[in-house]
Amino acid sequence: MSEQRTIRSFVRRQGRITAGQKRSIQEHWSNYVLNLSDGWPALEQALNLSNPIILEIGFGMGVSLHNQAISDRQTNFIGIDVHLPGLGNLIRLLQESQLENVRLYYENAVEVIQRVIEDDSLHRVQLFFPDPWPKKRHLKRRLINEHFIDLLSKKLEKNGEFVLATDSQSYFNYTLHLFLLRSDFKRVDSQKREPTKYEKRGLALGHQIFDVTFKLS
Numbered sequence: 001m002s003e004q005r006t007i008r009s010f011v012r013r014q015g016r017i018t019a020g021q022k023r024s025i026q027e028h029w030s031n032y033v034l035n036l037s038d039g040w041p042a043l044e045q046a047l048n049l050s051n052p053i054i055l056e057i058g059f060g061m062g063v064s065l066h067n068q069a070i071s072d073r074q075t076n077f078i079g080i081d082v083h084l085p086g087l088g089n090l091i092r093l094l095q096e097s098q099l100e101n102v103r104l105y106y107e108n109a110v111e112v113i114q115r116v117i118e119d120d121s122l123h124r125v126q127l128f129f130p131d132p133w134p135k136k137r138h139l140k141r142r143l144i145n146e147h148f149i150d151l152l153s154k155k156l157e158k159n160g161e162f163v164l165a166t167d168s169q170s171y172f173n174y175t176l177h178l179f180l181l182r183s184d185f186k187r188v189d190s191q192k193r194e195p196t197k198y199e200k201r202g203l204a205l206g207h208q209i210f211d212v213t214f215k216l217s
């Protein structure tokens with residue numbers, strides 16, 4: 001098994017789950033959450049794939065992804081997270097707004113991208129406030145590394161974009177460094193986006209926010 005598969009960017013923690021989140025999971029899970037083993041055909045069946053696909057890694061409680069999907073109903077959104085209360089929260093929001101353009105995975109995003117997503121198919125991959133893993137001995141847990149960028153290069157469509165927002169200057173510099181080594185991506189201006197929960201937390205702590213976008217040529 002490759003290093004990319006064995007070292008994870010997350011530690012699965014259940015966290016506190018509310019009664020409402022539990023109920024949404026029990027009643028509506030199968031309407032929104034797809035299985036890794038069902039592959040690309042499950043997405044073809046669930047979404048209108050003639051529209052572009054935006055994939056978000058680590059949507060957290062899902063509020064910003066939900067807002068984005070409401071304001072852009074002609075785009076498909078694939079949200080991936082391993083945090084069960086967040087899935088419960090987002091399923092509740094999707095159910096309340098009856099949105100049809102969003103599907104979710106409760107899986108390691110790297111595995112979903114590797115095993116489910118077809119090559120040249122993603123319009124955008126967004127990663128907002130990834131766990132920064134600031135300690136030196138944890139750097140290898142960061143989601144972004146050269147294998148991950150290879151994977152993006154394979155799965156993004158031509159001119160597709162990877163968007164990162166973080167409040168960690170170290171994560172930002174490290175990402176810039178990795179992408180600047182590549183000839184297949186170029187840096188472009190970042191567009192306005194929905195604020196996220198972790199972003200608000202970072203701002204409240206006085207952190208600076210760094211946004212960066214790379215386009216595949």
Ligand SMILES: C[S@@+](CC[C@H](N)C(=O)[O-])C[C@H]1O[C@@H](n2cnc3c(N)ncnc32)[C@H](O)[C@@H]1O
Nearest residue numbers: 010058060081082083108109128129196197198
């Ligand atoms: C710091 S939180 C940020 C949440 C949200 N994007 C925000 O800005 O509020 C990072 C999230 O990424 C998820 N995560 C980390 N690594 C992941 C992976 N490999 N696959 C899926 N989700 C992951 C965590 O479970 C967590 O919900």
